[in-house]
Amino acid sequence: MRLPPSPSTAHNHPLLQLLRRCADLPSLRQVHALLITTGLALHTFPLSRLLSAASRLSAAYSLSILDRITNPTVFLFNILISSATPHHPPELALSHYLRILASGRGLPAPLLFPNSFTYPSLFKLCRTYRLLDHGHAIHAHALKFLDPPFDHFVQSSLLCFYAITGRIDIVRILFDQIEDPDLACWNSVIDAYTRCDFVNKYIGITDTVGGNSAELSSEALSLFVKMLTCGVRPNEMTAVAVIIACANSGALYQGKWIHRYILKNGLKMNVFVATALIDMYSKCGCLDLAYQLFDKMPHRDILSYNAMIGGFAIHGHGHRALELFDKMKHEGLMPDNTTFVVTLCACSHVGLVEEGRRVFRSIKEDSGIDPKMEHYGCLVDLLGRSGQLEEALETVQSMPMKPNAVLWRSLLGAARVQVNLEIGEVALKNLLQLEPEISGNYVLLSNMYAASSRWDDASRVRQSMKDHGIDKVPGMSLVEIDGTIHEFLTGDRAHPNSMEIYYKLEEINGLLQEHGHRARTRTVMFDIEEEEKEDALSYHSERLAIAFALITMEPGIPIRITKNLRVCEDCHAITKLISVIYEREIIVRDRIRFHDFKDGACSCSDHW
């Protein structure tokens, strides 16, 4: 009779290497049989490798192995919890965790306790599958079962979990409790600041790009500096998180700084870093720099293409986006959902209706999948913006899934621009059912009534906002001057240079009138006298930012503004004029896209 191998030889047995290479269930069964005949299946370590391989291939098979083990240890459960895959879904991983918790109840089974290897996998699971309630409950368990302080693995995974809940306050409290945080903890907390920004934007804590965005991103950058002063060396993951923070807030100066830092300190310009940089440069208004980086990449994947096509889209370069879309396919890369979204979006921003329709049709042809909600959204936007409202409405009504709020809002926006109250009201009725608490929806409706001089209806909507305690999101603009970000709200007088700014605005307004500008007051929603409406317009946040930049910045340097809302019709018209009068290029990033104002024209060709 053969004696089972000793535990030390069990760790590097050739059968374990075979296990790693098993790509299907029959070969796994064969190796399993060999493990039994050699006696290796009696040891915990080979069993853990077997379970790990089995959970990759079949949940049922891994369960059958587990059932045959008389007294499975926490170690083995941990292996199963950490192997969430399509074959080993999150519910199964959670059930393994429940078995650990229940272990003491059925005597004579030994009492098991989850350990510090159990929790990082569980938090990752909750983060990946967005199981928020489970995550909170599991955090409470960890406090009960683990001795304080938690190790860095547990703390880091906990930060990452709270990042997806949008609770940056909790992330920060947890991070501040970490003694001597390691690289992973720093990366996680910096990443959490950029991620919370995203989460907040989409779960409606704020529906702005600015606001929280600037605050959270600048805190991410401060944390990065603090990390350097603590002597922790950043890696590529840190760089990616910091670049995203710069992209979110439009902080070009800091973005360029981190780019230099990467080159100077020997961090690898891998596909993750390069893609993040491409996105950052695009979102900070430097499309040329983004393209240079993209062009120099030795290896590009789908995400790099998507980032670059997205860059062309927000800058209104529809044809260049389409060229890249074709090039990508020629290189043998299969477009994914995002590729179609950004390419359609590029068509929409310049009114390439026929090209857009073609791209939409190619979704099924190229990828074999049915268009998703976001693709229908792009199509509706494309049709609506280009004046084909009836077809846009038909698309919404005939699409195979229930239209979401974004889709109705898109249609409403188009109806407002083309003053089509009939379609606008249909869109709004549906929109308010889905999103009764979002202020922007009421503002759109109110503006639409105001545009057709239905003042009673406009003020009824405003009253209804007040009754429901819904505040209008204030317009906000950011301008970066010598690395410092200055923030302006509509009608803001809080800036230390406020007096000079308002003097400058008077000068600007005078010059605009001399150049024959008459305010387009259609976008001001209140029923007030024309003169007052002009006043309300003259203090829109981007005008304060432009005035301040004109006072402060050297002549000839482009002014870069980031806005949280869309540019209004009048601001768009006057910025074109200012670009001529003051001979300045003004680049405005609004909530959706870029406007590059130069010599009296805008890169969007007034299509936005």
Added chain:
DNA sequence: TTAGGGTTAG
């Protein structure tokens, strides 16, 4: 045995 990466409709 455990954690942390790039793009995405308005």
